[in-house]
Amino acid sequence: MEQQIVSAIKHRVLPHPALVVGIGDDAAITRVTPGKQLVTTTDMLMDGVDFLLASTDPVLVGRKSLAVNLSDLAAMAAVPVGAVISLALPRQGGEQLVRQLFDGILPLAAEFQLAIAGGDTNSWDGPLAISITVWGEVEPGEAWLRSTARVGDKLHVTGALGGSILERQFTFTPRVNEAQQLRRSAQVTAAMDISDGLLIDLARLCEASQCGAVLDLDKIPVHADAVRLSLQEHPTATPDELQAFALEHALADGEDFELLLTIAPSDPLAAQSIGEITSARGIFARAADGSLRALTIRGYEHQFRA
Amino acid sequence: MEQQIVSAIKHRVLPHPALVVGIGDDAAITRVTPGKQLVTTTDMLMDGVDFLLASTDPVLVGRKSLAVNLSDLAAMAAVPVGAVISLALPRQGGEQLVRQLFDGILPLAAEFQLAIAGGDTNSWDGPLAISITVWGEVEPGEAWLRSTARVGDKLHVTGALGGSILERQFTFTPRVNEAQQLRRSAQVTAAMDISDGLLIDLARLCEASQCGAVLDLDKIPVHADAVRLSLQEHPTATPDELQAFALEHALADGEDFELLLTIAPSDPLAAQSIGEITSARGIFARAADGSLRALTIRGYEHQFRA
Known part of the structure; x- marks a missing residue:
């Protein structure tokens, strides 16, 4: 089942100028703009903690899982480049669920020119968990930090x-x-x-x-x-x-x-x-x-x- | 609790030449070697699927969660640079568990000069899930792919x-x-x-x-x-x-x-x-x-x- 799900996702993912090798190999290969530094963030969203799958549209759950990561990149003033998406799917209805999650993920990725570079799709007896890692780029020294506020700002x-x-x-x-x-x-x-x-x-x-x-x-x-x-x-x-x-x-x-x-x-x-x-x-x-x-x-x- | 756990992890993580900003901000900042491309992979390991927490040393579980990702980088001939680690911890015993997982993760990261750049630590009513994303570098065109074997090789x-x-x-x-x-x-x-x-x-x-x-x-x-x-x-x-x-x-x-x-x-x-x-x-x-x-x-x- 997982091979089929991955194949279905692969066919829905848009090409991206930074993506050299995407879904389907052992890892993804992406270009880095010369001179830039890498900004990386990860967030895991879990049923019963960050959303209640029983009462929330899975499309919105998928969208949010990516949106919180993009928000972290925004907080560093980074330009988004790529993402990898790992899923722990409940065995029951996993195939439909993954389609709905990506119905939320893919339009948001397209809106912010983000390459969906890879992931890991799994089924288990536990609840839904979605772990997304997103990376972007900044000029060296230009990222915004939490630690640099000055008195009087x-x-x-x-x-x-x-x-x-x-x-x-x-x-x-x-x-x-x-x-x-x-x-x-x-x-x-x-x-x-x-x-x-x-x-x-x-x-x-x-x-x-x-x-x-x-x-x-x-x-x-x-x-x-x-x-x-x-x-x-x-x-x-x-x-x-x-x-x-x-x-x-x-x-x-x-x-x-x-x-x-x-x-x-x-x-x-x-x-x-x-x-x-x-x-x-x-x-x-x-x-x-x-x-x-x-x-x-x-x-x-x-x-x-x- | 999560703030304390993150703080404890932060104090155990080694410095790394590629790491500009590590654990504690909205995202991590890392250097990229000029001219290199980025190789990124992610794997999620789950209790009951990839290991049985009841019968496996959590130190080994942590080690394996990172090792499978490093193996994917090896398969692309990439040199490891950094990792972000997301945890879905069972509420019971989560604090001790995270310590043990990192007892397995940190020595392996040190062995391969890998920067632990960040992560996301959560507790829930579900079983343990560990999602690690690792990135490394290759010269453009030098990564090994699955798709380039030739007849007679x-x-x-x-x-x-x-x-x-x-x-x-x-x-x-x-x-x-x-x-x-x-x-x-x-x-x-x-x-x-x-x-x-x-x-x-x-x-x-x-x-x-x-x-x-x-x-x-x-x-x-x-x-x-x-x-x-x-x-x-x-x-x-x-x-x-x-x-x-x-x-x-x-x-x-x-x-x-x-x-x-x-x-x-x-x-x-x-x-x-x-x-x-x-x-x-x-x-x-x-x-x-x-x-x-x-x-x-x-x-x-x-x-x-x-």
Whole structure:
């Protein structure tokens, strides 16, 4: 069965200029642009942890498995090149499942000119697990790191946050193109993607950069999904209460997959900042009057919409 | 827990000249030797399919998870550079398990100067699954493929075959160094590693190269383990019967992880050949008198020693 599945995948994979040898040999061979460095990331998504196969469209599961990896490349400002995909398929219905997963994977790969270079397809008595490794390229020294934020840098996010559980955790667009544009137009000093929530991920960036941060809570872009989710959860709340609930979702929900960036204070983009990097450790909220209060770091625990 | 595990792994990983940014950022950054192409392979090993965790030392399981990937690089004549490692850990005992797996992974990585660049560590209610992606480098056009064997080429294997189930399936040395030596000294025209058994893998090489092959059965190197295993299975067999049983193990057992190579007939190594490539499709056994009989392709079904 596995040979047939691999053969079916092979026939659906698009050619790619970087691909010298693709699916079917012991390994894939790809070209590297002269002078570039390699950026590699891997993510494993598992039934019951990252999704519930019983209640989620497998096409979306496949798409997400690749999208989270592309988001990690975006966080490094890397240009995607190739991917290898390993599957642990439940024995029952594995053949149909793999077709659906690739219905989600292949269009996203095409959208970001990513070569599907190979993989490993297996069946077992366990639940579905999907492990994807993606690589891309950067100019030496041009990758964005978590560890290079400087005191006084401004905080920036690429989009509105919160309520991703309603749908966006499966349908988000990895910020690959936005990262390339920002790499050219802005003085980005550090970056990461927001996978576990703004507060916890900002705390990680600060730990890596040995600094703290202040957030201007009124400037944090709250996604409409955060408001919708708050309305579902608190149908009788007042508008002020709803605003507070939605902000909480924007701060602590995970799976936004927007980029969190630090920008040099002299950069024009700094005008739209949501806060700034401080020498004082910890994450603080700044009120309109400039007063600070420490925020509790609260982040994402893997959740699903059952 | 996962943050602690990752931190513990990070402290055990050796520095590596190709590694610019390792464990701890959104992705790893590695150098590529100028002018080289990238060779990438991935393998997922799963409890109940590739090993039985209940009866196998997790150190050996970790070692094997990396070794099978290095074997794929060897089959392409690539020099290993880096690896990323994803784990789906059972919730119970996951922390100790990951330590043991890395007790097997890290020494093998060090032996082959492989950078452990990153990974993804997860816990779930399913069984243990380990997905490793390894990459290496080749000069453009110098990788060995399965599809380039030519009629008249001689067949060569890098070591004795059969009975790997007794232990070698976990302790084998991936033929990375042998491949580099052969790349320099011999006219290798095609290659693959023997993972599912000589017969089935030779048939795959022949299919990729659109040819057939003849095997000189008396020249196939039979491993002492194949004899030991035959003795265990058939304690009352005659010496002739034992020889036949052992040869059968050499032909059809899997997980030898020796390299199967085709060599130009003019190469000195051709003198030690075990057969040759033919235009007639199929795999044939050649008797001492030169007569041919078609062999049934029988290969490896995943097995364990319980």
